Amino acid sequence: MEDRTVKPLKPSAARGALTLIAAGSALALAGCGAGQISQTNTQVAAVNGSAGSVKNVTVRDVTVLVGPDGTGGVKFNAGNNDESGEKVTLKSVTVRNQPVTLEGDTTIQPNCNLVADIAPAIQQLDEDKNTSPKCPTYVITGLTMKNLYPGGHEEVKLEFDKGSVTVNAAVAAPTPEAGQYYRGPNGSVTDEKNFMEEHKQLAEEK
Structure with missing residues (x-):
């Protein structure tokens, strides 16, 4: 058998071969991914605080607020997504099984929201108290706990007449x-x- 000398590829030819290989790999990956849902496209946009839901009630932006003197409250937004016209009532809120005081109307009208926060924040939001039925409703929350520091996390349970939502909420300092x-x-x-x-x-x- 005649021996043949194999000559090395020129730089331009080598680059062309690498381009073809890369293109083929990309097509192979695209074929493997056909019919699959992209993980990035299915991710939910991040929001401040923790979120949860029960039946037609959604809860967002749950944050435990604590000031330098150990007093604070719980900030959250609860929505009633019921399309049958049924109201939802917030019965209680606890942090680490300790009750949070609720001051205000805890009834959520259909397709409406309940906004809860500490007194200074609610007083700025709740300017019109004569609207009926009120949407959204505003509730002032109060909490006094020991060993509660910004930067940590606490279990918050929100009890509605439709069920309860429990989230692991961040602890933060209120904006003074x-x-x-x-x-x-x-x-x-x-x-x-x-x-x-x-x-x-x-x-x-x-």
């Missing part, structure tokens, strides 16, 4: 009003009372 909180000597955020006491103590030490 101007002049409501002060920055202490060590850089921490505190209320006016503690701010004055800390500065008084520093003055006495000097």
Whole structure:
């Protein structure tokens, strides 16, 4: 048998071969993916806070709020998606099995929402209290707990007359009003009372 010398491909030919291989790989991958749903396309857009649902009730933006003095509340938005005209009632909210106070109308009209937050935020939103039936409804939440710090997570349970929703909600600090909180000597955020006491103590030490 005659021996033949194999010559190396020229750079241009090598690049052409690599291009064909890459194109073939892309077509093969496309064929394998035919009929499959892209994971990226099915992802739900992220929203602040945690979310959940039960029957025709959806709950979004669930966040536990806690201030420097340990008081706070729970922020969330609950929607009634019932198309038969039936109302939904929020019965209770708990954080780590501790009850959250609810001040306001907890009835959600059909195709309407209930907005819950701490008092300063609700007072800014709820300007018209004479609308009936009211949509959305506003509820002020209150909570006082120990060992509750921003950056953590807590189990929040929302009980409706249609069922309950339990989520693992983030703990965050509420947005303070101007002049409501002060920055202490060590850089921490505190209320006016503690701010004055800390500065008084520093003055006495000097």
